[in-house]
Amino acid sequence: MTSDSELLVPLHVAYIKSLGENKDDLVYHMTAHLRLNAIYWGLTALCIMNQKEALDREEMIGFVMSCWDDEAGGFGAHPDHDAHILATLSAIQILVIQDALDRIDIPRVVKFILSLQQPSGVFAGDSFGEVDTRFSYCAVNALSLLGKLSELDVEKTVAYIRSCKNFDGGFGACIGAESHAGQVFVCVAALAILDRLDEVDHETLAWWLAERQLPNGGLNGRPEKLEDVCYSFWVLSALSILQKLSWIDSDKLSSFILSAQDPDSGGIADRPGDMVDVFHTLFGVAALSLLGYPGLVDLDPVYCMPASVIEAKGLRKSWQA
Numbered sequence: 240m241t242s243d244s245e246l247l248v249p250l251h252v253a254y255i256k257s258l259g260e261n262k263d264d265l266v267y268h269m270t271a272h273l274r275l276n277a278i279y280w281g282l283t284a285l286c287i288m289n290q291k292e293a294l295d296r297e298e299m300i301g302f303v304m305s306c307w308d309d310e311a312g313g314f315g316a317h318p319d320h321d322a323h324i325l326a327t328l329s330a331i332q333i334l335v336i337q338d339a340l341d342r343i344d345i346p347r348v349v350k351f352i353l354s355l356q357q358p359s360g361v362f363a364g365d366s367f368g369e370v371d372t373r374f375s376y377c378a379v380n381a382l383s384l385l386g387k388l389s390e391l392d393v394e395k396t397v398a399y400i401r402s403c404k405n406f407d408g409g410f411g412a413c414i415g416a417e418s419h420a421g422q423v424f425v426c427v428a429a430l431a432i433l434d435r436l437d438e439v440d441h442e443t444l445a446w447w448l449a450e451r452q453l454p455n456g457g458l459n460g461r462p463e464k465l466e467d468v469c470y471s472f473w474v475l476s477a478l479s480i481l482q483k484l485s486w487i488d489s490d491k492l493s494s495f496i497l498s499a500q501d502p503d504s505g506g507i508a509d510r511p512g513d514m515v516d517v518f519h520t521l522f523g524v525a526a527l528s529l530l531g532y533p534g535l536v537d538l539d540p541v542y543c544m545p546a547s548v549i550e551a552k553g554l555r556k557s558w559q560a
């Protein structure tokens with residue numbers, strides 16, 4: 240069966256292109272609240288497969304700008320949705336990849352992002368105030384892409400992330416929350432951007448991350464949980480930043496990811512036999528790129544964007560080989 244041994248690039252490109260076409264089916268409307276994030280996932284997956292031109296650049300930029308919430312000074316995930324830091328990061332990532340940052344009012348967006356920092360140092364996702372280390376990462380990543388990190392209170396931001404570090408070397412969503420691979424990714428990536436990886440217990444955390452690999456080759460997000468393709472990226476990205484990628488069995492992980500492909504319609508699911516979606520398609524090819532799968536474009540593990548784009552902005556850190 241071909242899907243077990245190779246990445247079906249043409250099928251995945253066709254799958255991503257088809258997403259914007261069937262506007263009638265239920266899934267399209269059920270995911271309206273994630274639309275701008277889904278465009279970032281599709282565009283980045285295409286870049287990794289070296290097929291960036293498969294989606295129309297002007298149409299994409301037009302949709303991003305239609306998500307601008309002028310009252311808040313940020314982006315929502317869909318036209319007429321309230322501004323949220325997650326959607327704002329996706330918008331900035333898309334515009335940077337499309338070299339179209341000149342379309343936005345950078346000082347307005349910076350003001351929106353900084354307005355979300357709480358006295359504790361953590362960031363809220365929007366004016367309703369839900370806090371999470373994910374949102375701290377969004378703020379640090381976005382400000383860095385905008386070249387405005389100098390406007391961030393770095394000490395306060397780092398202090399909160401430090402307070403979320405657990406005895407297993409991992410990080411949680413907030414103080415006292417258990418370690419989770421997704422939260423480890425956002426905390427380690429934020430610290431990498433801020434050049435503060437000294438805050439991480441490298442050996443302890445690398446051991447906890449390597450422990451995520453199961454006999455079937457897949458990775459889970461927490462002890463005792465099921466393997467899931469997207470955790471391949473969260474775990475590999477953090478290990479790559481700690482320069483300990485060799486602690487994972489790459490061949491077994493690659494085979495697991497390839498076995499989660501749909502050999503008929505294209506796309507990658509969270510595990511073999513499940514429904515594919517654009518989220519797991521991105522994080523599957525992103526993990527394969529970090530594993531050096533032949534023919535894939537290099538991905539920057541911190542920003543989850545093409546390495547060439549990050550290099551061109553002078554953002555790759557000294558810690559990287």
Ligand SMILES: CN(C(=O)[C@H](Cc1cnc[nH]1)NC(=O)OCc1ccccc1)[C@@H](Cc1ccccc1)C(=O)N[C@@H](Cc1c[nH]c2ccccc12)C(=O)NO
Binds near residue numbers: 325377424425509
């Ligand atoms: C809201 N999401 C999730 O909660 C997923 C659900 C899931 C997928 N597989 C198992 N569960 N969980 C998830 O993304 O967890 C990883 C995670 C958790 C915390 C921080 C970072 C990553 C997913 C969407 C989703 C919902 C349901 C099924 C598939 C995808 C999602 O949007 N995740 C976020 C995770 C994320 C990636 N990069 C980030 C940067 C900052 C903050 C969050 C993210 C995302 O991709 N934003 O662009």
Ligand SMILES: [Zn+2]
Binds near residue numbers: 467468469470509519
């Ligand atoms: Zn998943």
